[in-house]
Amino acid sequence: MASKVIHALYNDDDILMLAVKKVKAAKHHIEEVYCPFPVHGLDKAMGLAPTRIAITAFIYGCIGLAVATVMMNFIMIQDWPQDIGGKPSFSYLENMPAFVPIMFELTVFFAAHLMVITFYMRSKLWPFKQAENPDVRTTDDLFLMEIEIHDNEEELLALLADTGAVEINISEK
Structure with a gap:
C-alpha cells in the first residue's frame, strides 16, 4: 500500500x-x-x-599523505636513489623538505576526489538516475x-x- x-x-x-x-x-x-x-x-x-563529511575528508587526506610518503620513499630512496643538486639520497627524512609540495598535492587530491565519491554514494546519485523531485518548480x-x-x-x-x-x-x- x-x-x-x-x-x-x-x-x-x-x-x-x-x-x-x-x-x-x-x-x-x-x-x-x-x-x-x-x-x-x-x-x-x-x-x-x-554531517560527518569533515571527518571523512580528514581520513582521506591522511590516506593521501600516507600514499605520498610511501610512494616517494620507495621511488626516490629505495628503488632509484639519485644525486639531485648534491643532496644525498640516504634517508627519507633528509630529503623530506623537497617532498612537501608532493605530499600537500596528494593530500588534497585524495581528500577531494574521495569526498566527491563518498558524497555521490551516500546520496545515491548514480549516472543516468531519474530525478526524485516531486515538483519541478x-x-x-x-x-x-x-x-x-x-x-x-x-x-x-x-x-x-x-x-x-x-x-x-x-x-x-
Missing part, C-alpha cells in the same frame, strides 16, 4: 523556516524539504544530525515541504494553511 504525503509549497525561504519550526513544534515528522538554493539553518530547524522559485500522512490529514492541512503555504497538494508516495 502506497502512503499518502502532503506537499506544501512556499514562495519565500523565511516563511519556509517559520513553517518548519511550527510543524516540528506540533510534533509532525517532515520527510523532506526541496529548495532551489541552500537555506542556512534549515538542517537544524528540521532536527537533522550534523522547486528547481526555480518554490520551496516544498513533504510530510507523510498518518490519519491526521485535516490537522496537517489546517496547520500548513496557517503557516503561509501558497499551495497544498496531497499525493501518493
Whole structure:
C-alpha cells in the first residue's frame, strides 16, 4: 500500500523556516524539504544530525599523505636513489623538505576526489538516475515541504494553511 504525503509549497525561504519550526513544534515528522538554493539553518530547524563529511575528508587526506610518503620513499630512496643538486639520497627524512609540495598535492587530491565519491554514494546519485523531485518548480522559485500522512490529514492541512503555504497538494508516495 502506497502512503499518502502532503506537499506544501512556499514562495519565500523565511516563511519556509517559520513553517518548519511550527510543524516540528506540533510534533509532525517532515520527510523532506526541496529548495532551489541552500537555506542556512534549515538542517537544524528540521532536527537533522550534523554531517560527518569533515571527518571523512580528514581520513582521506591522511590516506593521501600516507600514499605520498610511501610512494616517494620507495621511488626516490629505495628503488632509484639519485644525486639531485648534491643532496644525498640516504634517508627519507633528509630529503623530506623537497617532498612537501608532493605530499600537500596528494593530500588534497585524495581528500577531494574521495569526498566527491563518498558524497555521490551516500546520496545515491548514480549516472543516468531519474530525478526524485516531486515538483519541478522547486528547481526555480518554490520551496516544498513533504510530510507523510498518518490519519491526521485535516490537522496537517489546517496547520500548513496557517503557516503561509501558497499551495497544498496531497499525493501518493
